[in-house]
Amino acid sequence: MHRAKFSLTFVCLYFGFNASVLADQFDGYIQASQQFDEWVEKTGTMPRLTDERAAALLATLSDNRRFLDGITFDDAQLPALMDVCDKANRKVMSYVLFDLRSHVDKSMPAETVQQAVLRLEQRNVLTYQDELSELQPFEIRCMARQTPLLARFIERLKPEEITPVRLRGLEQGRKGIDGFFLGTLISANDISLSEHYRASMLKALAETTSQFVPIMKQDEREKLELTAKTASNSAPEGLKGYVEAIAKNLAQSTCEGLCRY
Secondary structure, three states, rough: OOOOOOOOOOOHHHHHHOOOOHHHHHHHHHHHHHHHHHHHHHHOOOOOOOOHHHHHHHHHOOOOOHHOOOOOOOOOHHHHHHHHHHHHHHHHHHHHOOOOHOOOOOOOOOOHHHHHHHHHHHHHHHOHHHHHHHHHHHHHHHHHHHHHHHHHHHHOOHHHHHHHHHHHHHHHHHHHHHHHHHHHHHHHOOOOOOOHHHHOOOOOOOOHHHHHHHHHOHHHHHHHHHHHHHHHOOHHHHHHHHHHHHHHHHHOOOOOHHHHH
16 A cells, blocks of 8 residues: 655755744744644643544644635745744654554664554554544645745855755755655545545645646656546546646646756
8 A cells, every 4th residue: 555655844954944933923833733742742642633622733733724825925934934834744744653663663674664664654644544634734735835935045046055955955855745746646546545534635735736846847747647647537526626636737847946956
């Protein structure tokens, strides 16, 4: 069973950002994020939607209307936005990799570790898909909002400022995005996952694909477009429109912005 590793995060240090000062508009998100972390540390369990307090935390941490939609982010807010996206990613991965220490230890060969981690990810995605259906769409939309700002930042750099370290950071981010698209598209026909979960992911990706396209290499877009078209042939009727919208946006033939690097 193919699973995406749900990580879309650019590494801030590669781009020289300091996200220690947060915009006021994210205060509510930061507070909920801290409460989430305290919950996990105190209880040793992951917050579930079936718990009223946990559901309230997850509602805040997935509230794109409050923290993302209709807001114009300027260059000065990019570090704060990146920090929120990083926190969103960490929340997702805390579910996907929950109980990792019980399944992996330092004595294991590397191949055994990889297999153990994959099995754990598969189990946890199935177990926590209701919670992930809240958190992952926010992560996608957050990354989509920061990508154009990152592109603008890099495009304004002088040639000598486009260092190998920054290019590696860009490539890492690009690989994360490509892998996430691939995994999400394949999941469209994964009947082990609820249609609600698949729809939440595909809808968010369909609405934001155009914002990711400028960072993606042309050959990767073409491969993903083919994957999307193949997936749409057998996707459930309720998901087909999302997959087709993703394929349409991936079909752009231009290579502008970060695609050039």
